[in-house]
Amino acid sequence: MSLHSLMFGWEYPPLHLGGLGVACQGLVQGLLRNGVKVTLVLPHGNKSAEREVTVLSTDDFSASTMTVPSMLQPYDTHASYDIRVSNICREECDIYGGDIAGAIENYTAASVQVSKNITPNVVHCHDWMTYGAGARASQYHRVPLVAHIHATELDRTNFKPNEWIYGFEKRGFQAADRIIAVSKYTKNMLTEHYGIPADKISVVHNGASEHLTSFGKKNTISLHGRKHAPMVLFLGRLVLQKGPKQFLDMARIIHQKNPDVQFCVAGDGDMLSEMITYAIQQGLSECVLFTGKVESREVSELYRRASCFVMPSLSEPFGLVALEAAAHGTPVVISKQSGVREVLDHAFTVDFWDTEKMADCVMTILREKPLAMQLRSESSRAITHLTWQHQAEVVRSIYQQLITT
Amino acid sequence: MPSICLYFQVHQPYRLRDLRIGDVGTMDLQYFDCEKNRSVFRKVAEKCYLPANAVLLELLNAHPEFRIAFSISGVFIDQCKEYGEDVLESFRKLAQTGQVEFLAETYYHSLSSLTSLSEFLEQVSLHVRTIEEYFGQTPKIFRNTELIFRNELAHVARLMGFEGILAEGADRILGDRSPNMLFTPPKFRLSAAQERTIRKFRPFAKATKNIRILLKNYRLSDDVAFRFSDRSWIGFPLTAPRFTDWLVGSGGFTSNLFMDYETFGEHQWADTGIFDFLRALPKIWEERGIATRTPSETINAWNKSKQPTECFDAHEFVSWADHERDLSAWQGNTIQVAALQALHALEKPVKATEDPKLIDAWRRLQTSDHFYYMCTKYWSDGDVHKYFSPYESPYEAYRRFSHALCDLRQMLKSRPPHSRRPTPDLTTPES
Numbered sequence: 029m030s031l032h033s034l035m036f037g038w039e040y041p042p043l044h045l046g047g048l049g050v051a052c053q054g055l056v057q058g059l060l061r062n063g064v065k066v067t068l069v070l071p072h073g074n075k076s077a078e079r080e081v082t083v084l085s086t087d088d089f090s091a092s093t094m095t096v097p098s099m100l101q102p103y104d105t106h107a108s109y110d111i112r113v114s115n116i117c118r119e120e121c122d123i124y125g126g127d128i129a130g131a132i133e134n135y136t137a138a139s140v141q142v143s144k145n146i147t148p149n150v151v152h153c154h155d156w157m158t159y160g161a162g163a164r165a166s167q168y169h170r171v172p173l174v175a176h177i178h179a180t181e182l183d184r185t186n187f188k189p190n191e192w193i194y195g196f197e198k199r200g201f202q203a204a205d206r207i208i209a210v211s212k213y214t215k216n217m218l219t220e221h222y223g224i225p226a227d228k229i230s231v232v233h234n235g236a237s238e239h240l241t242s243f244g245k246k247n248t249i250s251l252h253g254r255k256h257a258p259m260v261l262f263l264g265r266l267v268l269q270k271g272p273k274q275f276l277d278m279a280r281i282i283h284q285k286n287p288d289v290q291f292c293v294a295g296d297g298d299m300l301s302e303m304i305t306y307a308i309q310q311g312l313s314e315c316v317l318f319t320g321k322v323e324s325r326e327v328s329e330l331y332r333r334a335s336c337f338v339m340p341s342l343s344e345p346f347g348l349v350a351l352e353a354a355a356h357g358t359p360v361v362i363s364k365q366s367g368v369r370e371v372l373d374h375a376f377t378v379d380f381w382d383t384e385k386m387a388d389c390v391m392t393i394l395r396e397k398p399l400a401m402q403l404r405s406e407s408s409r410a411i412t413h414l415t416w417q418h419q420a421e422v423v424r425s426i427y428q429q430l431i432t433t
Numbered sequence: 434m435p436s437i438c439l440y441f442q443v444h445q446p447y448r449l450r451d452l453r454i455g456d457v458g459t460m461d462l463q464y465f466d467c468e469k470n471r472s473v474f475r476k477v478a479e480k481c482y483l484p485a486n487a488v489l490l491e492l493l494n495a496h497p498e499f500r501i502a503f504s505i506s507g508v509f510i511d512q513c514k515e516y517g518e519d520v521l522e523s524f525r526k527l528a529q530t531g532q533v534e535f536l537a538e539t540y541y542h543s544l545s546s547l548t549s550l551s552e553f554l555e556q557v558s559l560h561v562r563t564i565e566e567y568f569g570q571t572p573k574i575f576r577n578t579e580l581i582f583r584n585e586l587a588h589v590a591r592l593m594g595f596e597g598i599l600a601e602g603a604d605r606i607l608g609d610r611s612p613n614m615l616f617t618p619p620k621f622r623l624s625a626a627q628e629r630t631i632r633k634f635r636p637f638a639k640a641t642k643n644i645r646i647l648l649k650n651y652r653l654s655d656d657v658a659f660r661f662s663d664r665s666w667i668g669f670p671l672t673a674p675r676f677t678d679w680l681v682g683s684g685g686f687t688s689n690l691f692m693d694y695e696t697f698g699e700h701q702w703a704d705t706g707i708f709d710f711l712r713a714l715p716k717i718w719e720e721r722g723i724a725t726r727t728p729s730e731t732i733n734a735w736n737k738s739k740q741p742t743e744c745f746d747a748h749e750f751v752s753w754a755d756h757e758r759d760l761s762a763w764q765g766n767t768i769q770v771a772a773l774q775a776l777h778a779l780e781k782p783v784k785a786t787e788d789p790k791l792i793d794a795w796r797r798l799q800t801s802d803h804f805y806y807m808c809t810k811y812w813s814d815g816d817v818h819k820y821f822s823p824y825e826s827p828y829e830a831y832r833r834f835s836h837a838l839c840d841l842r843q844m845l846k847s848r849p850p851h852s853r854r855p856t857p858d859l860t861t862p863e864s
Contacts, residue, residue, distance in 0.1 A: 242625075285454060374809065376828050385455070391454045392832045398771030399831055406766075406809065 031427055032065040034148035034165060036139060036158035039070070046197060048178045051234045052154055055176075058235065058420025064427070067146055069139050069161070078189030085171020129192070137162035140168060150174060151426045156181070156193060159200025166205075172405035172430040173202035177214055181223055184269050185342040188284035198222050206430055208232050208423065210346040217345075230426055233371050235416030236351050259290040260396050261334035261358070263327065263349050264341070271340035271380050273299075278338065280310045281387035289315065289394065294330055296321040300433070301418065335400070336393045342379050343364055350375070355413055359403035361389045371414055374406035435613050435685050437726040438731045440576070440599065441694035443482075444506040444542050445474055446802035448823045452836035459844060462794040466644070467515075469823060474516040481698035486523040487723035488536060488697075488708055491528040492750040493842050500532050500725040503694070508562050508800060512566060519796075521567070528568040534727035537572035537595065537636070543799035544763060546577055546586055547750075549779040550627060554634030556796070557593065561636040563631045574728040576600065577802050578692070580649065580753040581760065584746065587618035594637025597732045599691065601753040602648035606745060607669065612648035612654030613685025615735045616745035620854040644734045648746050649691040649753060653683060658692040662705035670706070673713035677721060686740070687731050690751070763804035768831045773804060775838055782845045790846070798837060806830035 035056070039049035055177065056066050139161035152174040153162030159175060164172035179195055181189040201207060201222055208227045209215040215231050218224040260282070264270035272293060279291045291302065293316060309315045322330065329338065337353035339362045347368035353360050354372060362369055363380040376389040393400050447465040493499055505524065513521035527533045528806045537544055540560040544552040557575070563570050574597040582600035590598045602612025623631075631640075656676065660666045662724040668675070680688050693700065701707040718725065726734060735742075754762040766772055776798055806822045807830045824830045 373826075376832070377826065383450075383576070387455050388455075389828075389832060392835060394455075396768075396771075396831070397834050398767045401830070401833070402767040402809075403828070 030063065030065065030410050032148045033059060034143055034151045035066055035068045035144060036153040036161045036415055037068055038155060038157055047346065048155065048350055051178060054235050054416035055420055058416035060237060060415055061422065063422045064424055069143055071135055126410050130158055132160060136164060140164045152176060155176060156197045156200060165204040167177060172205040173203060174206045174208060175200055176208045178210055179345045180217055182217060185243040186268055186342050195295060206426055208342055210234055211370055213367040232419055232422050234346050234348055236355055236411045236414045257288045257290050258335040258424055259291050259292055259333055260390055261337045263294045265295050266299040266303055269342055271342050272303050273339040274383055275338060276303065276307050276310060276312065276382055277383040278386045279312055279316060282310060282391060283315055285391065290329060291316045291317065294322045295317040331358050334358050336361060336390050338390060339363055342380050351411055354407035356409045357404040359400050360391045361386060369419040374403055374410055434681055434723060435683060435688040436726045437680060438689045438726055438728055439500040440691045440728065443694045444509050445512050446800045447508060447554050447797045448809050449833040449837060452833050453754055453847050454836060457836060457839045460840040464794060471516045471850060474512050477695060477699050478517050478520050480696050482520045483523060484708065485697040486527060488712055490526055492715050494530045496719060499715045500727045500730065502534040502536055502727050503649045504536035504538050506538060507563055508797060510543055510563060525568065529627060535568050535572055536569055537561050537575045539578055541796045541799050542801055544578060544773060544801050546581060548773065550630050551634055551782055554631060554782060558634060558636040581750055582747055582751050584618045584748060588623055589631060592631045592640040593635040595644060596641050596642055596834040597647055597728050599647050601751050601758050602651055603751045603758045606747050606751060609854045611685045612650045613683055613688055615647040615742055616641065616648065617742045618646065619744050619746050645735065646771050647689050647728055647731065650683060650688050653679060653688060654690045654692050661701045661707055672730055673710055673717050677717050685733060693698060761810065762808050763801055769804050769807045770806060772831060772834055779841060786848060795841060801836055
C-alpha cells in the first residue's frame with residue numbers, strides 16, 4: 029500500500045534558522061526514499077509565494093510543498109513575533125494575525141484550507157505551532173495524527189514556560205494518536221512534565237544528514253601538528269537554552285590555565301550583545317571571537333578548524349550541531365541534558381552547570397593527542413550508521429501501525 | 434570421570450578520584466578515591482566475600498575431601514588492610530583448613546607481562562612473599578592477570594619455578610580437543626637475556642623442568658558465572674544435580690571451573706539462589722564419587738597417571754575476557770595503548786627515586802582495570818565493560834588516568850634523583 033503523509037512544518041532549507049528545518053528535510057527525503065508520498069505545508073512570510081504550490085525535487089523523488097501566508101517563524105515567542113509584526117503595515121496584520129495567537133489561528137485555518145483536496149493516510153506535524161493545524165486536518169481527513177517533538181517549551185525556557193504555549197503544546201500532545209520524540213531525553217520530558225503516557229511515545233533519533241557523513245575522512249590532518257593556536261567552538265542560537273554563558277564561564281577557566289586557547293562563539297540571537305559584554309567583563313576580549321550568523325560553508329570551516337566543539341545546552345532535545353561537529357571529525361564535549369548523547373558514544377558528557385569539569389574535559393582533549401585522535405576517528409565513524417533513510421523507515425512503520433489499528 | 438578443580442579470582446582495583454588539571458603537580462600521589470574504594474569494598478564484602486567465605490568454611494569442615502583454590506591479588510590484600518580486616522581474617526580461616534590452595538599472580542593485577550619482564554618478575558615475587566606471609570603457604574601455580582597467556586609466558590613461569598600455569602581453554606587453540614586434559618607449552622628457549630633477568634628476579638631458587646597448563650572449561654565455568662540467573666537461557670534454572678550431570682558428561686581428566694569470586698553474591702545476587710547452589714555441590718559430588726582437587730593436586734595426579742601430555746600452542750595472546758578472548762579488552766583502542774605505553778615509559782625514573790610510596794602509586798596505576806574501563810567495544814560486550822566501570826564513560830576513565838600520569842611525570846621532573854648511587858637498570862636487562 030502506498031502511504032501519503034500530510035506534513036505541517038515550520039521551516040525548510042534553505043530558509044531555516046535551526047536544527048528543525050534540517051531534521052524536517054532529512055525526514056522528508058528519507059520518507060520519499062521509503063516510498064512514502066509527502067505533502068509539506070509551511071508558513072511563508074513572502075507575499076509573492078502566497079498559496080503557491082511548488083514541487084521540490086530531491087534526487088529522483090519529489091515532495092509537494094504548499095505554503096501558507098504567515099509571519100510565523102520557527103522559535104517564535106510572543107515578544108519576537110510582536111517585534112516583527114510591528115514592522116509591517118496594518119492591513120497585512122489582518123492576514124498574518126496581530127499577535128502570535130492570532131497568527132497561529134490564521135495559519136491553522138489556512139493550512140487546513142490548502143490541504144483540503146488531497147487524500148493523506150496520516151497527518152504528521154512538527155512542534156507546537158503546527159499542532160492546531162495538524163489536529164484539525166486529521167479530523168477533517170479522518171486519519172491518525174502524529175506529533176513529532178523536536179523541542180518543548182520547557183527546553184526553550186529553562187523550565188519557566190509561557191503558560192499559554194505550554195497549554196497549547198499539551199493539548200497537541202494529547203490530541204495526537206502517536207508521538208515521535210527525537211530522544212529518550214525528550215520522551216522523559218513528555219512523561220514527567222506533560223503527563224503523557226510513555227507507551228504513546230516512540231523515540232526516533234534524528235539522522236545525520238548525508239552531506240555530513242561524507243566528511244569524516246577528509247579531516248585527518250593532525251590538529252596538534254599545525255601552527256595556529258587551538259580553538260574551542262560554540263555554535264548555536266545565542267539564547268538561554270543553548271548555554272552561551274556557560275560556554276564563556278568555561279572559557280574563563282581554560283583561559284586562566286592556558287592563555288593560548290582561542291574561543292569562537294558562532295551564531296546569532298537575543299543574547300549576542302549581553303554575551304559580548306559578559307566576555308569583556310570576564311577578561312576574555314583577547315581570546316573570544318563572536319562571529320554572528322554564519323553560513324553553512326563557514327560552519328563547515330569552523331568545525332574543521334576547531335580543536336574541540338562544546339555544546340553546553342541547558343536542555344537540548346537532540347542537538348544536531350554535535351552530530352555535525354562529530355561528522356567533521358571534531359572532538360565534542362556535550363551537555364548531559366541532551367538527546368544527542370544517546371547516539372554519540374565517543375564524546376565527553378558533562379552537566380551544563382559544571383563548567384569546571386567542562387573546562388577540564390576540553391583541556392584534556394587539547395593536551396592528550398591520542399585522545400583527540402580517537403575521538404576524531406571514532407565519532408565520525410559511529411554516526412555513519414545513523415542515516416535518515418533508516419530513521420524514516422522507523423517512521424514509516426509507525427505510520428503503518430497507526431493505519432492498520 | 435573427571436575430577437573438579439575450582440579456582441576463584443579475588444580482586445578489587447584502586448579506582449581513581451575525579452582528578453583535575455588544576456591539581457596536576459600538587460596531587461602528592463593522592464590519585465585514588467578512598468571513599469569510593471571503601472564503599473565498593475564494603476558492599477562486595479557484605480554481599481560476597483563474607484557470606485561466601487562462611488559457606489565455604491562450612492563446606493570445607495563438613496567435607497574433608499573438598500578442595501578449592503584462590504588467587505587473591507596484592508591490591509586486594511592492601512584493601513583488606515585498609516577497609517576490611519574481617520575479610521582478610523575470613524580468608525585466613527579458609528587457609529587454615531589445609532584444603533585451600535593459593536595461587537601466585539602479579540601483586541598489582543597488572544599488565545606487566547605485556548610491558549616489562551623485570552617489572553613483571555618483581556610483582557610476582559612480591560605477591561609470592563605476601564601470600565606466604567598471610568596464608569602460610571608458598572604458591573606453586575601461577576595465574577596471570579585475566580588469564581592472559583602465551584607460550585613465552587609459560588616458559589617464563591617455568592623458569593621462575595612454577596609447576597603449573599592457568600589459561601583460557603580457547604577454541605581457536607584447542608581446535609576439537611577437550612580443555613579437560615592437561616597440556617604443555619611447545620618446547621623452546623627464551624633469549625639468554627630473558628633467562629638472565631628471570632634468574633635475577635625469580636621468587637624461587639630454581640626452575641622447574643616441566644610446566645603443566647590447566648585450561649579453563651569456559652562453557653561450564655560461564656554457565657555458573659554468567660548464565661546462572663539468565664531466565665532466557667535454556668539451562669535455567671541451573672540446579673546442582675543438573676550441573677553435576679554436565680560436569681560428568683564433559684569427560685576427560687579434570688573439569689576446571691575458573692571464575693571471579695564475586696560471582697557468588699555480587700554478579701549473581703543471593704536471591705538468585707547462587708549460595709544454595711554452591712552449598713549443594715560438595716555433597717552431590719561426594720555421593721557420586723567425583724573428586725575435587727586443587728590445581729597442584731590435579732597436576733600431581735596427572736603426572737602419576739602417565740598419560741601423554743599434548744601441546745597447547747599459543748603464539749598469540751589469549752585471555753578470559755570478552756568473546757574475543759584476546760587483549761582487546763585492555764589494548765583494543767588508541768587511548769588504551771597510549772595510556773599503557775605512557776605509564777610504562779616512567780618505569781626507569783620511578784624506580785630511580787627508590788621511594789616506596791611513589792613506586793607503589795605508579796604500580797597501582799598498572800592494575801588492568803584502569804585499561805578495561807577505557808574499552809570502547811560497543812557490541813554486546815560493551816555492556817559488560819559498562820557494568821564493571823565506576824566511571825560514566827571510557828573517556829572519563831582516560832581523563833582521570835591521564836591527569837594522574839601528568840602529575841606523576843611532573844613530580845619526577847621536580848625531584849632530583851634519589852642518590853648518586855648507581856641504581857640497577859631494571860628496564861633494559863639485556864644491556
